[in-house]
Amino acid sequence: MNLQALKPYLLDRCREPSTWRGVVLVATALGASLSPEATEAIVTVGIGLAGVIGAAVPDKKDQSNADH
Numbered sequence: 001m002n003l004q005a006l007k008p009y010l011l012d013r014c015r016e017p018s019t020w021r022g023v024v025l026v027a028t029a030l031g032a033s034l035s036p037e038a039t040e041a042i043v044t045v046g047i048g049l050a051g052v053i054g055a056a057v058p059d060k061k062d063q064s065n066a067d068h
Contacts, residue, residue, distance in 0.1 A: 017057040021050045 013019050028046025031039060 016060060017053055020053045020057070024050045024053065 024046050028043055028050075031042035031046070033039075034042065
């Protein structure tokens with residue numbers, strides 16, 4: 001495995017809002033094994049945080065359509 005080629009790929013993924021939403025949603029799902037009260041709070045915060053990320057972070061512009 002070429003680690004030098006992997007690093008730019010991972011950095012590009014970390015700059016995408018969908019990656020951060022995915023991380024928040026996975027972390028939220030992992031909290032589902034706690035007590036019902038804690039689960040409800042974790043899910044509420046996780047969904048809210050995913051929504052804030054989706055609203056606040058701009059989507060990557062498609063460079064192929066930049067001239068139009």
